Amino acid sequence: MDKKGNILMQRYELGRLLGQGTFAKVYHAKNIKTSQSVAIKLIDKEKVLRVGLIDQIKREISVMRLVRHPNVVQLYEVMASKTKIYFAMEYVKGGELFNKVAKGKLKEEVARKYFQQLIGAVDFCHSREVYHRDIKPENLLLDENGNLKVSDFGLSALGESCRHDGLLHTTCGTPAYVAPEVINKKGYDGAKADIWSCGVVLFVLLAGYLPFQDSNLMEMYRKISRGEFKCPGWFSPEVRKLLVRILDPNPQTRLSIVKIMENPWFKKGYKPVERPQPQKEEGLMIASDVQKAFAQEPSADSSSSASSEKIGMKATCVNAFDIISQSQGFDLSGLFETNKKPKLDSRFTSTKSASAIVSKLEEIAADNERFKVKKKDGLVMLQGKKEGRKGHLSIDAEIFEVTPSFHMVEVKKVSGDTLEYQRFCNQELKPSLKDIVWAWQGGEQPAQ
Numbered sequence: 069m070d071k072k073g074n075i076l077m078q079r080y081e082l083g084r085l086l087g088q089g090t091f092a093k094v095y096h097a098k099n100i101k102t103s104q105s106v107a108i109k110l111i112d113k114e115k116v117l118r119v120g121l122i123d124q125i126k127r128e129i130s131v132m133r134l135v136r137h138p139n140v141v142q143l144y145e146v147m148a149s150k151t152k153i154y155f156a157m158e159y160v161k162g163g164e165l166f167n168k169v170a171k172g173k174l175k176e177e178v179a180r181k182y183f184q185q186l187i188g189a190v191d192f193c194h195s196r197e198v199y200h201r202d203i204k205p206e207n208l209l210l211d212e213n214g215n216l217k218v219s220d221f222g223l224s225a226l227g228e229s230c231r232h233d234g235l236l237h238t239t240c241g242t243p244a245y246v247a248p249e250v251i252n253k254k255g256y257d258g259a260k261a262d263i264w265s266c267g268v269v270l271f272v273l274l275a276g277y278l279p280f281q282d283s284n285l286m287e288m289y290r291k292i293s294r295g296e297f298k299c300p301g302w303f304s305p306e307v308r309k310l311l312v313r314i315l316d317p318n319p320q321t322r323l324s325i326v327k328i329m330e331n332p333w334f335k336k337g338y339k340p341v342e343r344p345q346p347q348k349e350e351g352l353m354i355a356s357d358v359q360k361a362f363a364q365e366p367s368a369d370s371s372s373s374a375s376s377e378k379i380g381m382k383a384t385c386v387n388a389f390d391i392i393s394q395s396q397g398f399d400l401s402g403l404f405e406t407n408k409k410p411k412l413d414s415r416f417t418s419t420k421s422a423s424a425i426v427s428k429l430e431e432i433a434a435d436n437e438r439f440k441v442k443k444k445d446g447l448v449m450l451q452g453k454k455e456g457r458k459g460h461l462s463i464d465a466e467i468f469e470v471t472p473s474f475h476m477v478e479v480k481k482v483s484g485d486t487l488e489y490q491r492f493c494n495q496e497l498k499p500s501l502k503d504i505v506w507a508w509q510g511g512e513q514p515a516q
Contacts, residue, residue: 075100077147080108080156091115096159106144109155113148119469120446124222125153129357131221132157134196138341139189141209141219146357153361160217162210165273169205173276176304177337182208183270184338185216190262191325192343193218197227199236199258203265204245205272225258236261243285244268244278248293248317260319263328267314274307275300279315293317306333413480414493417506422446422467422475425504429465432500439463449482458485461492 074082076097083096086107097108116125132143132155142158165182168174174182186208193200200207200221207220223240230236235255247264249256271279279297282288291297295317299308310331316322328334418425429448433439438461439450446468452461461484468476479497481489498508 076108076154077149079147080106082108091119091121097156105159105161107157107159109157111153111155113151113153116153125361127224127226128221129155129361130226131198131224133357135189135193135198135221137189137192137343139185139216139218140193141217146361148361158217160209160211160219162212162214164206165208165210165216166205168210169272169276173302174273176274176307179270179273180333180336182216182273183266184334186218186266186269187325187328187334188340189216189218190266191329194259194262194325195343199225199227200262200265201225201236201258202241202245203262203269204242205269208269227258230258231255241265244280244288246292247319248295249319251289251293257319259325260322263314263322263325264319267311270307270314271297271299271311274303279311304333306331310334413478414508415476415478416501416508418475418477418504419506420475420504422469425467425475425477428501428504432497435500436496452484456485456488458488459483461485461488463489463492 076082079100080097081100083098086094086096088094092109092111095108095110097106098104099106111125116122129143129146132141136142141160144156144158147154147156173179186203190200190203198221200218200223202220202223203218207218209217209219211217225236225238229238233255234257236258237253237255239250239253241250241261245265245268247256247261250261268279280288280291282291295315297311297315299311303311310323310328310333313323314328323331329338420428426443426448429450430441433441433450438452438454440453442449442451446466448465448467450463450465454460462482464478464480464482466478468478479493498505
């Protein structure tokens with residue numbers, strides 16, 4: 069049993085539900101021994117395993133252990149049963165900063181205080197090579213003394229996540245707060261992207277609305293990419309100058325945190341908190357927490373586990389932002405590239421299961437007799453058996469899970485002749501997939 073009555077792991081008395089998402093619920097709780105209020109994040113281990121989010125949970129544990137700071141929500145301990153993972157975290161009872169902004173703009177001195185605390189916390193995170201990647205008022209909490217606490221590191225990245233070019237490449241975050249270089253999908257500096265989001269937060273605190281707004285999402289992205297925003301009349305000249313330099317669409321010339329902290333407007337009444345020193349046993353604590361979380365696996369007799377074994381792979385989980393950023397209608401590459409090459413990929417959506425999609429692709433390859441099939445981590449690879457005009461034709465089909473009953477599949481040429489690839493797609497692949505395709509990207513009607 070995960071809990072006996074309302075007692076969790078003989079340590080915490082569970083209280084009311086504070087919130088919930090797809091994979092987790094958060095409860096108010098009290099430490100039985102000390103009576104300290106905590107927030108318990110309860111994660112469904114089976115769901116996490118099924119959609120391949122193990123690495124994300126491990127990263128969240130690592131990050132929260134690394135960024136122990138007065139203005140960051142603290143992780144106290146990690147516990148687990150066979151079916152659940154529990155995070156015991158600092159309970160911040162003042163609610164989201166978003167709730168304050170929803171009532172209207174804040175006074176300049178109040179907004180400045182929150183911005184100072186936010187920058188101090190983000191600067192500390194960056195010193196530990198942690199990049200939040202989803203800074204917004206909904207992820208900024210307030211304690212009973214009105215102090216800001218950064219929360220929700222579910223989309224965060226560590227410095228070791230950077231590729232050989234030293235940049236991050238995962239498109240994530242909340243569209244209205246995300247930096248233009250993230251939308252560009254060419255790689256970005258996590259620190260500079262976080263700074264942009266901090267600038268959007270400052271604008272929202274002072275204005276009561278977003279700097280980049282438009283009912284048309286594509287037009288909003290264009291404004292973001294060009295840094296097109298207008299400050300309302302009540303903004304002081306000092307704030308206007310600061311925002312223009314923070315919301316600079318060029319990450320190379322965007323103001324750094326060091327420069328922000330040197331800004332006269334920022335420095336008014338600034339009281340920096342003492343930066344905690346790294347703990348000697350930090351690495352051991354992270355390893356111990358991760359081991360606790362995944363030491364006991366859930367039972368393997370679930371239908372979802374069997375399905376995953378049957379297809380020998382798991383579809384990658386995506387969110388709405390991923391779909392928007394991958395959609396042809398919202399492709400912003402034209403804003404950044406002058407010589408645009410023809411696209412050699414296409415996408416379709418399906419209400420069929422991942423296993424059904426894989427089976428159909430295997431069937432097409434078998435009927436065609438030109439391809440051999442390999443499968444790995446949500447990817448189906450069709451590899452040509454015979455050499456064509458420009459070598460062997462190789463095609464990847466990557467399956468993304470939007471919901472358990474809805475998938476998106478991206479098909480793209482990896483190698484070989486472009487004309488041969490386009491001919492195969494138009495004459496053989498698309499007609500053969502008509503029974504499982506809901507819609508092809510580009511506005512085709514759903515298959516009947």
